[in-house]
Amino acid sequence: MKTAPLLRAESPRTQLMRRDTAEILTRLFYLERSLIISQAGWLPAVERLDTKAALARMLWEDAVAADGLRNRVFELRYPSRVIAPDQHQRAIGLFDAVRDAPGQEAFLLGMARVLLPSLGAAYAAYQQLSDRLSDGPSALLLKHALADKRAQIVDLEQLAERLLDLAPASRAEAETWVDALAIRVAAYGESLLASPADDGIMAALPGRRPFTLPVIPGRDDRFVCVRYYWPHIVDPNFPANEGIDLQMRSAIGHLNEVWAAEICAANLYNFADTLGWDFIRDLARWTYDESRHCLMGLERLTEWGFATAALPLGDYIYVATRQQEPLFGLAMIFYFETKYIHRGRERIKTFTAYADHTSRHDYEFDWADETFHAEYGKRWLTVLLKGRSTPPHDLHDLCRHCEALIDEAVAECTPEERQHLRTMAEGLMAQAKARATTEGQPEQ
Numbered sequence: 550m551k552t553a554p555l556l557r558a559e560s561p562r563t564q565l566m567r568r569d570t571a572e573i574l575t576r577l578f579y580l581e582r583s584l585i586i587s588q589a590g591w592l593p594a595v596e597r598l599d600t601k602a603a604l605a606r607m608l609w610e611d612a613v614a615a616d617g618l619r620n621r622v623f624e625l626r627y628p629s630r631v632i633a634p635d636q637h638q639r640a641i642g643l644f645d646a647v648r649d650a651p652g653q654e655a656f657l658l659g660m661a662r663v664l665l666p667s668l669g670a671a672y673a674a675y676q677q678l679s680d681r682l683s684d685g686p687s688a689l690l691l692k693h694a695l696a697d698k699r700a701q702i703v704d705l706e707q708l709a710e711r712l713l714d715l716a717p718a719s720r721a722e723a724e725t726w727v728d729a730l731a732i733r734v735a736a737y738g739e740s741l742l743a744s745p746a747d748d749g750i751m752a753a754l755p756g757r758r759p760f761t762l763p764v765i766p767g768r769d770d771r772f773v774c775v776r777y778y779w780p781h782i783v784d785p786n787f788p789a790n791e792g793i794d795l796q797m798r799s800a801i802g803h804l805n806e807v808w809a810a811e812i813c814a815a816n817l818y819n820f821a822d823t824l825g826w827d828f829i830r831d832l833a834r835w836t837y838d839e840s841r842h843c844l845m846g847l848e849r850l851t852e853w854g855f856a857t858a859a860l861p862l863g864d865y866i867y868v869a870t871r872q873q874e875p876l877f878g879l880a881m882i883f884y885f886e887t888k889y890i891h892r893g894r895e896r897i898k899t900f901t902a903y904a905d906h907t908s909r910h911d912y913e914f915d916w917a918d919e920t921f922h923a924e925y926g927k928r929w930l931t932v933l934l935k936g937r938s939t940p941p942h943d944l945h946d947l948c949r950h951c952e953a954l955i956d957e958a959v960a961e962c963t964p965e966e967r968q969h970l971r972t973m974a975e976g977l978m979a980q981a982k983a984r985a986t987t988e989g990q991p992e993q
């Protein structure tokens with residue numbers, strides 16, 4: 550049979566076909582997912598507030614990248630909506646190993662020096678292979694993800710170095726472990742896009758410490774570390790409802806939303822496998838939001854002239870929650886979101902009336918986040934409650950239980966703690982009153 554002549558061209562554009570592309574993007578998605586879960590686990594464990602905030606931001610950036618990659622896989626495999634880790638387990642295992650770092654310094658360094666550069670190199674390798682024209686949407690996603698990775702590497706390295714300067718004794722252990730991690734990643738193959746060289750890369754790293762979520766969160770000793778962060782928690786008569794008292798209580802309250810970022814991260818870590826990708830994406834955003842609310846409080850207080858060393862950071866809600874089964878992590882944040890949902894609008898009105906533009910600004914952006922947090926909680930608690938055989942069985946019962954847990958935690962406050970809290974708050978209020986001005990206030 551005679552073959553009809555056809556047009557042909559040797560085009561470098563055809564190095565990757567549609568299905569190869571989808572498989573590579575699948576691997577990159579699962580590697581980002583692994584990083585998100587590792588950072589969520591370590592967020593409550595690390596001590597410094599700047600480290601917690603960086604992890605919250607990075608795990609959200611990674612979730613944005615991962616969500617884009619996952620949707621792109623579905624586009625390329627249309628109409629199938631199947632995405633599975635089966636062919637990528639060894640690469641994922643390589644990344645999961647960072648969770649078992651021997652300490653916070655090793656974890657941050659392992660991310661900065663090994664995992665993120667290797668993922669960045671994989672993104673760059675993919676960009677070389679892919680066709681910018683037919684696969685333009687993937688190229689854009691990867692360009693943004695790569696820019697995030699480069700910035701994250703710089704930030705994490707600086708955070709790790711700061712910790713190592715403060716605790717030089719931990720440097721040897723951290724660097725030995727990071728070197729072992731680097732050897733393993735190098736042994737994997739030319740890049741993370743390759744098939745792994747052998748099974749040896751799955752063996753446990755020397756010096757590994759199996760990771761568990763902390764019940765007591767890491768705390769930043771540059772702050773006043775306490776259980777209860779302001780007297781109104783244990784003493785309803787402490788003035789906190791108007792004027793400068795309200796400004797201070799609100800800013801200190803925002804700063805102490807660190808517990809909310811920590812519990813959201815813990816929830817992400819605890820239920821990532823059970824509740825799937827949409828849950829991880831929602832909780833990544835929720836964690837980032839709460840961490841921004843915490844920083845809003847810190848910035849306001851700093852702008853008003855307060856030194857970090859005078860500011861209280863509490864942990865009673867996180868600890869009370871983590872002493873329960875993981876379900877209560879999600880229940881507790883949902884309980885607070887729904888209990889105080891009306892408060893944001895009240896604060897915006899009040900701070901507008903005070904012409905306190907800074908507090909008003911922060912509460913307006915806070916409100917924009919809070920509107921969907923309660924919805925996140927309701928959606929995922931409903932899934933967890935379905936099929937549960939032991940009480941509590943519904944959201945109402947869960948919230949009642951959370952309220953009781955908080956009452957118990959507050960009742961544990963000792964007379965000494967009460968006194969310390971009052972002395973600390975009165976000291977801050979005296980400073981606040983000394984700095985207060987009538988300038989810029991509306992006429993009475």
Ligand SMILES: [Fe+2]
Binds near residue numbers: 809838842
């Ligand atoms: Fe918040």
Ligand SMILES: [Fe+2]
Binds near residue numbers: 839886918919922
């Ligand atoms: Fe919230």
